[in-house]
Amino acid sequence: MPTKVLMIGPDLSLHGGIVSVVDGYFKGGLPAICDSFEYLGTGLGFTKIGKSWSFIKTLVTFKKMLPLYDIVHLHISACGSYWRKSIMARLAHKAGKRVILHDHDGEFAVTFEQSGEAYRRNVKETFGLADCVIVLSEEWRDYFAENVCDRNKIVILHNSVKAPEDPCTPCSHRDVLFLGRLDANKSPDVLLRAAAELTQRYPEVRYRFCGDGEVARYQALADSLGIAGQCDFTGWIDGKEKEAIIRDSGIFCLPSRNEGMPMSMLEMMAFGLPCIVTPVGGIPQVIEDGKNGFMVPVGDEELLASRLGDLLESPNLRAEIGHNAREMVSEQFSIEKNIAELGHIYAGL
Incomplete structure (x- = not known):
């Protein structure tokens, strides 16, 4: 089956663990194993207004790109990242694309349990429409299966690194x-x-x-x-x-x-x-x-x-x-x- 993948995550000019993960994908040759692969960055802007305007522009680009791909792979973290990816996941699902939600949020459980019923319902709906939910460990698989979505759609994919040739001393x-x-x-x-x-x-x-x-x-x-x-x-x-x-x-x-x-x-x-x-x-x-x-x-x-x-x-x-x-x-x-x-x-x- 062709693998035409549109990956969504933080803009690669930003800092943080997800950027390191995606950088590793590029250096490790992930695009080469796909029939086509494109990365679309989000999260630019220093204020709420700036971030909102940036996301609107990204969303326009996303809608234009969506027909060209079969799989939409979304990297999710906390707060604004979740809401942005939730909107994009729903659009991709509505367009008949296969949706992967890849959660990196180490504080997911804290946020989920301390939030109101409306937020928890939205999270369950968003993850429920995904074809695959990627988590980083067995502990997170068990948590998601118990609280968020069907265990059968959850896959564990550990983070990874490329070891430098010369170790530290x-x-x-x-x-x-x-x-x-x-x-x-x-x-x-x-x-x-x-x-x-x-x-x-x-x-x-x-x-x-x-x-x-x-x-x-x-x-x-x-x-x-x-x-x-x-x-x-x-x-x-x-x-x-x-x-x-x-x-x-x-x-x-x-x-x-x-x-x-x-x-x-x-x-x-x-x-x-x-x-x-x-x-x-x-x-x-x-x-x-x-x-x-x-x-x-x-x-x-x-x-x-x-x-x-x-x-x-x-x-x-x-x-x-x-x-x-x-x-x-x-x-x-x-x-x-x-x-x-x-x-x-x-x-x-």
Whole structure:
């Protein structure tokens, strides 16, 4: 069966995990396995009015492109992303296209359960009309099957990365890296408080917070904890600057409250950087605690400080955990494997 795919997601000039996923699809050759493939970006604009006007223009383009494709693959995240993709999914369904909804929202359950009946009904209707619902882990499959849509249409497709040829050397570095949006969900405050517990033992260690969001809030917290001199807040980074900071780090930490399958964690593992994360979303399917990374309970700054201390104290442990992480990701979360699985999903619709 021909696979003419129109993929919808955030504009590739934006930041975030979905952009990293889609970038991997292009670099891994996804367009080549389709008879035709086009990507249409959404989400531009800095204000509500700007975003709305941008979406109207995107919607006009979408309607013009729709007759040329058989499959519409929509990447969904939170808030405005859901509403935009819900409209497009309904238009594609009405036009007789096969619709894939690919959910990346690590806070989906929180939003769904805290919202009113009208929102939950809209979500169920939207996902109900999809021919296929892609989720990032077994945990999310079970949640969607219990609360949102028919289990038979749900497919698990883990995120994936392409491992760099040259791994990091975490045994030679001790600085700690946080890479992600600075907000309550990603919990940089937990890392800051853990760092404050370690400052007397390791005053030379730097903590790099790389991401946008509530930067000023967390800078103020670092100052109040007395560790501002050890903390760097770089804003969003990518490209060569991002790789340089990764290679100059010894530990990656992401103490999130909710996740799908964090691309930042997979990327750091692919580089061979030891990771300390939380057992949320699909993370427990990737991290074997103490072997290829460490998991600490959400909000447990004391255990986080302890795990950081273990890694800071031992170059050999950093090297061993990082090596195991890189091997695991290279074998089980390769972009080549991911694209092959996505090709099977397309062919089965």
